[in-house]
Amino acid sequence: MKVKCPECGGDIPVPDDVVVGEIVSCPDCGQEYEVYELGPEGPKIRQAEVAAEDWGE
């Protein structure tokens, strides 16, 4: 499966077993996206959050 990168128009590969919440990244421009919905028209993506100071384990 592929989705269009809203940033650069590149093709972002999305695994067939993708789950909501999964992070995908554009091989062309490197932007990271979060899959937020799986619909009949394919996965919907939005820009993933960038790492914040309190992120970690």
Added chain:
Amino acid sequence: MAGAVMLYDRLRWEEKELMKAAERRGFELRTVDVKSLVLAPGRSIAMELGPLVLQRCMSHYRGLYISALLEASGVRVINSFKTTRLCGDKLLTSIELYKAGIPTPRFAVAFTAESALKAIESLGLPAVLKPIVGSHGRLVSLVDDLSLAKALLEHEEAMGNGLHRVHYIQEYVPKPSRDIRAVVVGEEVVASIYRYAPEGEWRTNVAVGGRAEPCKLTGEAEELALKAAKVVGGEVVGVDLMEGRDGLLVNEVNPTVEFKGASQATGVDVAGKVIEYLEEVAKR
């Protein structure tokens, strides 16, 4: 059938493994993105999420506050609010370890750059400066001269956030270029690894390129890891141990433990162990 909810804000390798492990074991694990939740304490949130929650937020503060709110609403959260509060704050963790008599590196806290410099002098150079909240080795600095320390402290003070003016200073422990990560689930160490610092780096975090290798824990190390987990009430945690000259020291306890390195280096199905533990708790 009793199941659980896994709260997340970003699905890491670990969360995906937990989902797969739950599916394999036939355990109902519903995933909920905390970014989509609107939370008010009370029955409705408990009804929406159910009696048992595995809190796996990458953001410490999201995890912390949601745990408090859920517990106030009668939900059992793993790890507990108490554990997340103590372990998400390196100063509170150190104090808790100290109170329990668990060997840990010497540390001091200072509230101005000036007093922090004095603390560094009294602990001796080199010393380690750490943000009290943070992970993956971010902004953790090894200082071996006072003018560098001064510059770092001034930068911290300029960062605006009040937490950066609480200066946590830890002695530098001379040790092999590795530490030990023990993954504790329930009352068991399920996997343990050495984390080797990459070339040209003193930090061993896998996030900065540290390499994981299997580690067979000695009885002493295992006992220490379990004890450290216990004093902070940790149920699923990563205990970091250092091999100091005079014996093992507990450095940190991680409340939202990342176990990719540990799973891949040891072949242990850590995610499966976590789900198994959830099953047990759900039955109680």
